[in-house]
Amino acid sequence: MPPIRDVMPAFELFQPANVSDALGVLNRHGADAWVMAGGMDTFDWLKDRIKKPKVVVDLGMVNELRGIKDAGGGVEIGAMTTLTTIANDPLVKERFPLLAQAALIVASPQIRNVGTLGGNVSQDARCWYYRAGWPCYRAGGNICYADTPTSINREHAIFNADRCVAVNPSDTAPALIALDASFVIKNGDKERVVPAEEFFIGPGINITRLNSMEPGDLLTAIRLPNTWAGKGHYFEKVRDRQVWDFALVNIAAAINGSASSITDARMVVNGVAATPYRLTAVESFLKGKARDKATADQAADMAVQGAAPLRHNAYKVPLVKALVKRAIRGDAEWTS
């Protein structure tokens, strides 16, 4: 790891008070601007002096990006809303306990008090070769140091690796995809609404970023339709220690129907690919099936088809299977 320094590299700091000003600054500085939400990802990069942006746009003063509101047909969450706020919000807990659970289990209480939903879904890869400043593909080089015969790649991808094997580290991202959320992104006076699943991109499309945000873009809100409100929700995160750690694998599932017949389901695992990995084959298979052991076993086998483990992460294959089984059974204690 690089030495963490006390003094960050010099940059020009902007602290806009509203979205309009923030968009103006971002448009003026384009690719030179770094957007900072809670700072939980940003300060690592800056203190390690791996990223040296010319301009930092601190969104901490933009109050209009905070808050949770009933937006008729769903819930809209401001991108700067903290994870603690989301985890404790009665509206979110009532309609979307899946997201509340995911937010509640991110990192540590201190980090959740400052970290935001927008920051959590936009955070960069946690591959230590990349974070240490090695000139890998993701950093603009021409090699993946995590995918060599001698790499330490226990936390890396088992699906859809394309040159880079880093994974998406977010806990809330799979929950938002399972809930069919959409992301509101502004750039200048334009606004686009992107389905959560399309917000995240893999290295095949752009190897230097984990999402589809371009220079000048600002993620302002995340909208959750009521489609999956009040349905069966399941979230589980497996990590090396029970606090302040990223997921080795997590799973978010929204399942509609009864114990005897599933009518519809969405299931997403993260920590296994560069994007949250939606188990579409499993979702199709589950329709009309009972939530029982036989269904769970078949779905688990289906979930790991195409997995290509690296040298040290084959354990993720049975882990994904176990999480899929438990999500279908809806029981975190269920192990057989």
Added chain:
Amino acid sequence: MDFLTSARSPWGETVFTHISWSLFWAALVGGLLFLLAHGGYMLFSQHHKRTSEEVDRLERERAGLPAHITRHGFVARAFHWVMAFSMLTLLFTAFLPIVGVRFAWVQWHWMAGLLLTASVLFHIVHATFVLDFWSIWIGPKDIPEFKNEMMRDLGKEVPGSPKPGKYPLGNRLYHLAVLVAGLLVIGSGIVMMWRVRTNLVERNPYLFGDVTWGLTYVMHGLMGVGFVGLVIAHIYFALRPEKLWITKAMLFGTISRREYLEHHDPDRWVA
């Protein structure tokens, strides 16, 4: 402006990693400027064609020739269009992401690269054993032809000047440039297959050291942007009115007796 990008390897060496994408824009703009400059020159210059009297005389002398003469057989044309398809796919998959069109390009790129490699290998065998191998090469014997081509382009009358065999001098020079750039881009591209995930070879990022890998990527990039200019020039010349007879021959295979006698030396290319 940096033309190449470099990085510090884990062992502290400064190594090249890629070309700067500015070079892509330079090749694109350079190719388009050449097109405008050449088009403007041809429009306003005193560029001379051979006189019709000279060609009429040749037709009278060679009246026994068939009305249509095969310039490219079916196999040669098939190779050309397969290569063109793979080359355009390679260029689009390589450079569309640079201009902001995002898609999963790597797999399409290496598959098109393999198609190009296979077509070039086939072409080498076909040209060596079936076609007239030496007809595409240039050498000192072509200097008078080159001189006279230049004179005609500069507006001078050069009656009775030497004519090429099967391939005009421009074709042969272009083939040479494509051959050099093509072999380098294919060679570097093939070893890069060991850096990406395919079902064809087992990944081995340690096949070379960081310096050699860096130079491989730089070479691949340089030849790639070189092909941007080469392809622009090729398509431009293929569409120029005075060259359309060659393009039609690449589509349909034949040229007329008059085109044969006007542009070729029957003693150097026996129809």
